[in-house]
Amino acid sequence: GAGVSQSPSNKVTEKGKDVELRCDPISGHTALYWYRQSLGQGLEFLIYFQGNSAPDKSGLPSDRFSAERTGGSVSTLTIQRTQQEDSAVYLCASSTQGFNEKLFFGSGTQLSVL
Amino acid sequence: AQSVAQPEDQVNVAEGNPLTVKCTYSVSGNPYLFWYVQYPNRGLQFLLKYITGDNLVKGSYGFEAEFNKSQTSFHLKKPSALVSDSALYFCAVRDKTAGNTPLVFGKGTRLSVIA
Numbered sequence: 001g002a003g004v005s006q007s008p009s010n011k012v013t014e015k016g017k018d019v020e021l022r023c024d025p026i027s028g029h030t031a032l033y034w035y036r037q038s039l040g041q042g043l044e045f046l047i048y049f050q051g052n053s054a055p056d057k058s059g060l061p062s063d064r065f066s067a068e069r070t071g072g073s074v075s076t077l078t079i080q081r082t083q084q085e086d087s088a089v090y091l092c093a094s095s096t097q098g099f100n101e102k103l104f105f106g107s108g109t110q111l112s113v114l
Numbered sequence: 115a116q117s118v119a120q121p122e123d124q125v126n127v128a129e130g131n132p133l134t135v136k137c138t139y140s141v142s143g144n145p146y147l148f149w150y151v152q153y154p155n156r157g158l159q160f161l162l163k164y165i166t167g168d169n170l171v172k173g174s175y176g177f178e179a180e181f182n183k184s185q186t187s188f189h190l191k192k193p194s195a196l197v198s199d200s201a202l203y204f205c206a207v208r209d210k211t212a213g214n215t216p217l218v219f220g221k222g223t224r225l226s227v228i229a
Binding site: 041043045103104 | 120163222
């Protein structure tokens, strides 16, 4: 596709359930990021994939959060046993290799945990 | 560790007046600096970046930002604000010398331009 695609755009779930959020980056982009945007909290870094390097997981808030990137392309962010504080917009971004390259963001997944 | 501070949650400016959105950063080495904008109901978009060279960087929609190493700042500016500039603005930094590290964003500043 022409841009970063995220699905679903909205997800409502019950506390304690697991959810999976998907990100399709721009073709050829080697770097992929997940961020979380909460009201008043700005953009919180979660996890970063760069090529074949081990992902930087330093931003994951708890062991309930995990992410994988298959074949260097599609990424899935999984949240297990969701809590109400997990409610936020989850944003995915991709870029070409290079630390000075701009990020291209998807439209995000609005997660609501009831 | 790298970090970004946007000291103002909200900036209000009258249409036609100059606007400034403030950003300060902290890195161990030298920074790559970015500004992104989020318009209502739209995704985050890149505005401009500072990599090296001229301290004054020009970007999209008439925006510019000035890198000031002594003050560790990278304030976003526009000479004449438009109502359509109303949006959420994010500053971001990456340490050039820190290797393979993620881009770190500030908390954002909401700009409201009043007609």
